[in-house]
Amino acid sequence: MTRVGVYPGTFDPxxxxxxxxxxRGAKLVDRLVIGVTTNPSKSPMFTLDERMATVRREVADVPGVIDVVAFDSLLMDFATREGAKVIVRGLRAVADFEYEYQMAGMNQQINRSVETVFLMADVGLQPIASRLVKEIALYGGDVSKFVTPSVCDELATRVALIGRKGS
Structure with missing residues (x-):
C-alpha cells in the first residue's frame, strides 16, 4: 500500500x-503531494501558475515521488482526493504551533482517517516566512539567505515589475 502525504501551502514564494x-516529509511517505493553494486572506505576489512552476522546478532534484498539484478546496477534501493519510506541516515557533494545533483539531473532526504530522523547521531556517521574504524583497533587501538563487531572481524580477517600496 502506498503511503501518501500532502504538504499544503501558498508557497508565495x-x-x-x-x-x-x-x-524531510518526502522521506516519510511513498508519495508527497505538494498542494499549492489560494488563500483568501493573503495577497499573492505570484500567480498560482507561477507558484506551481516554481515549486515543480525547486523539487525536481528531491529524492522520492513528489507531485505538485493546485487546489482550491478544503484541505481534507483535497487530501481525500489525493488518497493521502497524512498531512505534513512545518512548525517554526510557538505561534505556528497554536494555529496548526487548532487546524489539526478541526481537520480531525472533518476526517479522522487523515493524521497531521508536524515537522520542526531546521533551527537555521526557523525565522523564514514567505510574507517576510516578500517584504524584504519589496524594500530592496537581500533575500538570498532565505530562498534559492532561482527564486531570488524571480523575486527581483517581480519587484522590478511592480515597483520597489521606500524608493
Missing part, C-alpha cells in the same frame, strides 16, 4: 524553510 520540510 517557496523558501528554504519549505524546501527543508519537503525534503
Amino acid at each position: 517557496v523558501t528554504l524553510g519549505h524546501m527543508d520540510i519537503i525534503r
Whole structure:
C-alpha cells in the first residue's frame, strides 16, 4: 500500500524553510503531494501558475515521488482526493504551533482517517516566512539567505515589475 502525504501551502514564494520540510516529509511517505493553494486572506505576489512552476522546478532534484498539484478546496477534501493519510506541516515557533494545533483539531473532526504530522523547521531556517521574504524583497533587501538563487531572481524580477517600496 502506498503511503501518501500532502504538504499544503501558498508557497508565495517557496523558501528554504519549505524546501527543508519537503525534503524531510518526502522521506516519510511513498508519495508527497505538494498542494499549492489560494488563500483568501493573503495577497499573492505570484500567480498560482507561477507558484506551481516554481515549486515543480525547486523539487525536481528531491529524492522520492513528489507531485505538485493546485487546489482550491478544503484541505481534507483535497487530501481525500489525493488518497493521502497524512498531512505534513512545518512548525517554526510557538505561534505556528497554536494555529496548526487548532487546524489539526478541526481537520480531525472533518476526517479522522487523515493524521497531521508536524515537522520542526531546521533551527537555521526557523525565522523564514514567505510574507517576510516578500517584504524584504519589496524594500530592496537581500533575500538570498532565505530562498534559492532561482527564486531570488524571480523575486527581483517581480519587484522590478511592480515597483520597489521606500524608493
